[in-house]
Amino acid sequence: KAGVTQTPRYLIKTRGQQVTLSCSPISGHRSVSWYQQTPGQGLQFLFEYFSETQRNKGNFPGRFSGRQFSNSRSEMNVSTLELGDSALYLCASSLFSGLASYNEQFFGPGTRLTVL
Amino acid sequence: ELKVEQNPLFLSMQEGKNYTIYCNYSTTSDRLYWYRQDPGKSLESLFVLLSNGAVKQEGRLMASLDTKARLSTLHITAAVHDLSATYFCAVGNTDKLIFGTGTRLQVFP
Numbered sequence: 374k375a376g377v378t379q380t381p382r383y384l385i386k387t388r389g390q391q392v393t394l395s396c397s398p399i400s401g402h403r404s405v406s407w408y409q410q411t412p413g414q415g416l417q418f419l420f421e422y423f424s425e426t427q428r429n430k431g432n433f434p435g436r437f438s439g440r441q442f443s444n445s446r447s448e449m450n451v452s453t454l455e456l457g458d459s460a461l462y463l464c465a466s467s468l469f470s471g472l473a474s475y476n477e478q479f480f481g482p483g484t485r486l487t488v489l
Numbered sequence: 490e491l492k493v494e495q496n497p498l499f500l501s502m503q504e505g506k507n508y509t510i511y512c513n514y515s516t517t518s519d520r521l522y523w524y525r526q527d528p529g530k531s532l533e534s535l536f537v538l539l540s541n542g543a544v545k546q547e548g549r550l551m552a553s554l555d556t557k558a559r560l561s562t563l564h565i566t567a568a569v570h571d572l573s574a575t576y577f578c579a580v581g582n583t584d585k586l587i588f589g590t591g592t593r594l595q596v597f598p
Binding site: 415416418421429431463465479480481483 | 530531532577579585586590591
C-alpha cells in the first residue's frame with residue numbers, strides 16, 4: 374500500500390513569489406492535514422481538509438490557503454512568500470476527520486521550502 | 490490555548506543507559522501521541538495513548554499517560570544507537586494535534 378506522497382520534495386523561491394505544494398493521501402483516506410515545521414516554532418498545524426471541505430484551521434495568516442479535490446488529493450498555497458515561510462511542510466492523511474482512536478494520521482516525507 | 494512542553498530538549502546518552510523524556514501539557518486532553526523523526530525524514534508514529542494510566546511498550550521504548558497530572562513520559566531502556574532521533578509528543582485538541590518542542594536524542598557508544 375503506497376504511503377502519503379508529497380511533491381515537490383524541495384523548492385526554492387524568492388520573497389514575494391507564491392508556491393503550491395501537493396499532497397496525495399493514502400488510497401482510501403479522505404482527510405488531509407498540513408503542518409509547518411521550523412527550527413524556531415516547531416511543528417504547527419496549518420489546516421485540515423475532509424471531503425473537499427476545510428474542517429480545521431490553525432493560526433496562520435490568510436496567505437496560507439489550501440484545497441482538496443474529489444480524489445482527496447490536497448494542495449496548499451502560500452502567496453507573497455516571506456523569508457520566515459522557509460520550512461518543512463508536512464501533510465498527513467487519515468481515513469476520517471478528527472482524532473478518534475481508530476483514525477491514525479500517517480505523515481508524508483514533506484516538502485522543504487526555502488525562501489530567498 | 491493549549492501548550493505542550495517537552496524536556497529535555499537535547500539528550501545525549503550512552504548505550505545501555507536508561508532515561509525518560511517528559512511531556513507536559515496545559516489543558517485537559519485524553520489523547521496523546523508520540524512520534525519519532527529521523528534527520529531529513531518525516532514523522533513515524535510510535536504510540537497513541539488514549540486514557541489515564543495508559544501504558545504502551547514497543548521494544549526499548551515505553552510510553553505512559555497521566556491525564557490528571559497532564560503528563561506523559563517516554564522511557565528508554567538500555568539505549569542503542571538506532572534510537573538516535575528526535576522524539577515529539579503531540580496532544581489532541583479539538584481535532585488538531587499540538588506538538589511539543591521535540592527532544593533530540595543522541596546515543597553514543
